[in-house]
Amino acid sequence: TVILAEQHFHNLIDMGWDDVQLYTAGCEDRGTAITVGTHAILGDEQLLASAVFVTVDEFQRTGVSQRAIIQKSHPHFLLASATPLPRSMMISVLGGLSVSEIRQQPIQRGNVIVRWVLPQKRDGVYSIVERELNKGHQAFIIYPRIGDEEQEQSAVKGLREWSQRYDENDSEFDASDVALLTGKTSPEDKLDIFRQFKEGHIRILISTIIVEVGIDCKNATVAVVVGADKFGLAQLWQIRGRVCRSEDTSFLLLLAETSNETSIARLDTIERAKTGFEIAEHDLRLRGAGEVFSTRQTGLPDLRWCSLVDDYDLMIEAKETVQAGSVGSGVREMMELKYGKSLELGGVV
Template identity: 40%
Template sequence: RRLMKNFIDISTPGISDFLPEDTLKRNLLLPLAEAIRQAHFPDTEELKDAARNRLAFDELFILQLGVLAKKKRWQEQTGRALKINLPAIDHFISQLPFKLTDAQTKCLADIKADISKSVPMSRLLQGEVGSGKTIVAVISLFTAAANGLQGAFMAPTEILAEQHFKSVTRLCASIAKVSTLLDGVYTFEGLLDRPLRVALMISDMKSSQKDILKEKIKKGEIDIAIGTHALIQKEIRFKSLGLAVIDEQHRFGVEQRSALRSKGINPHILIMTATPIPRTLALTLYGELDLSVIDELPPGRQSIKTRWLKPEQRNSAYNFIRKQIEAGRQAFIICPLVEESEAIQAKAATAEYETLSSEVFPESKVALLHGRMNAAEKESIMKHFNEGKMDILVSTPVVEVGIDIPNATVMLVESADRFGLSQLHQFRGRVGRGIEQSYCMFLAENPSLLGQERLSIIESTQDGFKLAEEDLRLRGPGEFFGTRQSGLPDLRMASISDVGLLEQARREATRLFESDPELNLPENKALEEEIRRVWPKKSEWS
């Protein structure tokens, strides 16, 4: 402490403040040197809090300036303005086998307004599991095709990419005639004044078929390409990419997003997530994006009956699953780990599978799915489960996103206290996708007080956005999304869950950015240097 005190006393007089004087006064902030002194050796409790407040403000302020610079840089680029009032688009929407909800229509209007401008769209579409984001994406991709441009639809896993491919082709087939299926490309007649061609591109394909698809994409002979990160490989070239849709975007790193963006001349970008993100967090993590929210479920979507069970209720949970299977339904059982771990005494999927298939449900067909299986094994298991050939799927969290099995009515999550609220909500969203009443059971052996609070909240709440707010309050943003994935600098003093300070920093950043976006004024030079220190890669912020 003596060494540290000497160091602080010697070094702080030489520290110059990078915040403009009027920003300090307006926000009643301590000068930087004083804040550092009081953070290490506070004179009073009030000064300790004021020091933390100043240093936390700095982090959030600079983070917001970086995010706003990203947005400005994107908006300065020239994109392609699409025609949105074409008869083919209206016909496509009018022929859908269902009516769009008001929320879907509103989000679609936001997207159409964006893509009709020559500034490339950069929009985040949020919506609960089953809220109908995919159809909004499909109409947007069809709009690009109607304008003679290509669309790309990128998903984080092969299972999800194939599911999107099936959804898109099934939807088109319900409206138009499928004329051919050749080399993995579906061709639909009657939707446009030319055939509409839709293809799937994933890593787990024969190289010969991949080569054919690459060539077709390059020549513009595929209108909508659906796939995984295979779509952003260096050798993939689009002839005229007009719109890129990225699903479950937090699964992709910053580099992968920009790689897809670079496949066209500033294509419009639509990013989708089924993970409800509190607005404050969305403004920080995705501050360069405009935000649309599908905040209602289509009619007929039922609430899922949810119960938190104690260890002694395990057998009654198994009996309940047995009855559902006897009635012709299917069930998911989720375990946190693939293999047993000394450090984390959680149920392992492999061990659980052995027990369940041989001892608990010997009369049922039980399958195992985990992330260490290769793509072909996963696909085969999901195909069998989807076709009703398996009764119970024991899985690690690999099924968290995007799996759609309408006949599955029961979800049992083991060691549920080890998951966050948003993740538990995602698991719950795997059931309730058909017409039958669905159920979700959370088992926890010995939950901590925090674990008990989480389980209590999810048992009584179906609203994903409320759960996300609670998750942020209970766990903080680090667990919500890693800053590495989001491309944001690490926060040492600030917390994104500090909503008041975050909004204050955003307000100040917006004010400064409007008056001096390039930070050219003499009073902002020190601030520009600090931003470059925090955002070391120039491409990340300016």
């Protein structure tokens, strides 16, 4: 999140804004018109109380309690995400959140080819990666765990394998073109690796899911996800977003072999999906939306006779009936009796 905040901060500076501050852990409010920051902002009650407008980028990475802290100050509130949370989809149906969907692709964006690849066909994956590197592009190789040099599907072992591949194949690339970025990397080294990758000094970035947000490198055109069945739908969609940032055709290659029906459904969905709302809808079916009057953001909601996906029109009609005042005055009292203080969470998007 620090990397993402810094990108937004520098983008605003480049656009000509000068009354802006970057707020991360350990910072103090300087009273600027615009504050760009991480979750650290949530600990500054005075700063939040003075805000008239708050936008949360990549809001799927925040919890219900964190969003409740922001809404407590009653600012105008905008949530932005390429992968809406199932809970937020539910709140939009129940009336607490209005939704605007950007359906058009950004200008000057190429196609993204998404393929599920079985491990025995990984030579084809190597060929695509090397072809893109030969064009001058860059690649992400993403693993489900940090691990060690002996552990399968680990980033540390992946670093050794990809480095050896270029040392042994008499390639124009060598081990110095490959770098490792994980959650154990120090904050200073993370920023340095990110800078080197963005400037093109690092050609292949071996990483864990840490790269799902915050890295904006238009020259990266291929992402290989090893053990893709270990990742969630939203995570895979976010990784897809790392490589569709230029006019060039990009590739998301999902290496996985699984017989698990849920994992197969996720991989099939990510191959076909075109929008984040499709991902959210499938996530609703697979994981549930959680509960309205709780901090749970997944799982089966407290709905006995209807489905948020299949009965959408009926639920919209019910919402409009309530908003028109056609419901008895005892409903609120009944809800308070059942949910108590948790009822307040129903207004948290």
